Amino acid sequence: MSSKTLTPVLKQRGRASVDFLTNLFHGGTAVRQQAEAEAKELAGDINALPDNLDQRLAVMNERIEGSRANRVKRLMGDWHARNHGAIATMAFEEIQDDVQPSLDSLEQGDTELHLDPEMKAPAYWANVDFHRTEGGWDGHAYAGFIHGEIVHRKMVDAIFPGGIFRQRKAVAERPPEDHYDKILDMGCSTGHFTQALAETYPDAEITGIDLSPRVLEHAQRVANEKGYAWKLYQGRAEATNFESDRFDLVASYILLHEIPKKIVKAVFAEAFRVLRPGGDMIMSDVTRYADMDKFDVWKADVGARFGGEPHWRASASLDLAEIAKEVGFVDVNAAGDAPFNYPHVVQGRKPA
Numbered sequence: 001m002s003s004k005t006l007t008p009v010l011k012q013r014g015r016a017s018v019d020f021l022t023n024l025f026h027g028g029t030a031v032r033q034q035a036e037a038e039a040k041e042l043a044g045d046i047n048a049l050p051d052n053l054d055q056r057l058a059v060m061n062e063r064i065e066g067s068r069a070n071r072v073k074r075l076m077g078d079w080h081a082r083n084h085g086a087i088a089t090m091a092f093e094e095i096q097d098d099v100q101p102s103l104d105s106l107e108q109g110d111t112e113l114h115l116d117p118e119m120k121a122p123a124y125w126a127n128v129d130f131h132r133t134e135g136g137w138d139g140h141a142y143a144g145f146i147h148g149e150i151v152h153r154k155m156v157d158a159i160f161p162g163g164i165f166r167q168r169k170a171v172a173e174r175p176p177e178d179h180y181d182k183i184l185d186m187g188c189s190t191g192h193f194t195q196a197l198a199e200t201y202p203d204a205e206i207t208g209i210d211l212s213p214r215v216l217e218h219a220q221r222v223a224n225e226k227g228y229a230w231k232l233y234q235g236r237a238e239a240t241n242f243e244s245d246r247f248d249l250v251a252s253y254i255l256l257h258e259i260p261k262k263i264v265k266a267v268f269a270e271a272f273r274v275l276r277p278g279g280d281m282i283m284s285d286v287t288r289y290a291d292m293d294k295f296d297v298w299k300a301d302v303g304a305r306f307g308g309e310p311h312w313r314a315s316a317s318l319d320l321a322e323i324a325k326e327v328g329f330v331d332v333n334a335a336g337d338a339p340f341n342y343p344h345v346v347q348g349r350k351p352a
Helices: 012-027 029-043 053-063 068-105 143-159 164-172 192-200 213-226 261-274 294-306 312-316 320-327
Strands: 112-114 182-186 205-210 231-234 247-253 275-285 330-336 344-349
Touching (some): 029 294, 068 143, 143 213, 164 192, 182 192, 192 205, 261 312, 275 320, 320 330, 320 344
Parallel strands (some): 182 247
8 A cells, every 4th residue: 555545455364364254255155045045945935924023033043943054154144244344453453554654644635524522422323333343433543444445345345246336336326416516425434435426526515424433534534535625524414513405415325224213214304404495315225124025024134133233124124215205305216226126225305
């Protein structure tokens, strides 16, 4: 990693460990397919499974108990969930002395970072090890770099169908207008969706907000590397403290399943408040349970539990289009992208 770039060159141990993790996922495809086939056969009549999700989990756990493929799949998934963060952190610490000058230099630039040392983290977020990463989003001084450039770029993008960065760009290109003056990215994290918005609308003034100071610090590096002049704020998407009618476009990418359902509704209401009349909203998130059959809902729910997603079930059970309409949006449309109904994208407009 040379000066003024965020592209990490991992050393042998870190590179081998990251490659092992991603290859374990790809190498486990046959096991996962066999486990799903056995689970579906053992499930019997899918429509006869309990409506209550906890009861459905109990029934399915009992029925697949003797499935060797499902036991192996669970073991592999658990190992992956427990170790991906630790592997990425080790890989970073192995190269930290090499990358530190670049990290330091990219804290200087045109992008503003506004942290709030007095902010009290909300209970739904504080002390939660999201994605089973020890310490959550702020468990390491350089957690933003670790998540953004090692976990997401070198692990997630390598196993995500179609590539997660290409998906972010595709979502950023979906709003109906060719130009927006002021854009807000809610839950901007490490800034990679923010970057997709900046590439799509190069003349826009872009603002991002997130709870985590560590991911915001990395979003600042991402912006400065590209020469952007974003305004980044530590704060809550459901209570931004921005003035009303400020933005032309409010967007988010895969934020909503990280927050409780009452906060999801508050985020939509806040997006409506800060949009100017005639402004657009686009929110993307995980596949809605309403768009799956009972078997696929069971799979998603089990995966969320293994993956350290405490709010997934409640959020994925919501009708986001209906929430958008309730807070005042018009011309609302919502649909999942083929072939997996992922992401689920909701769009709407604030009446002029």
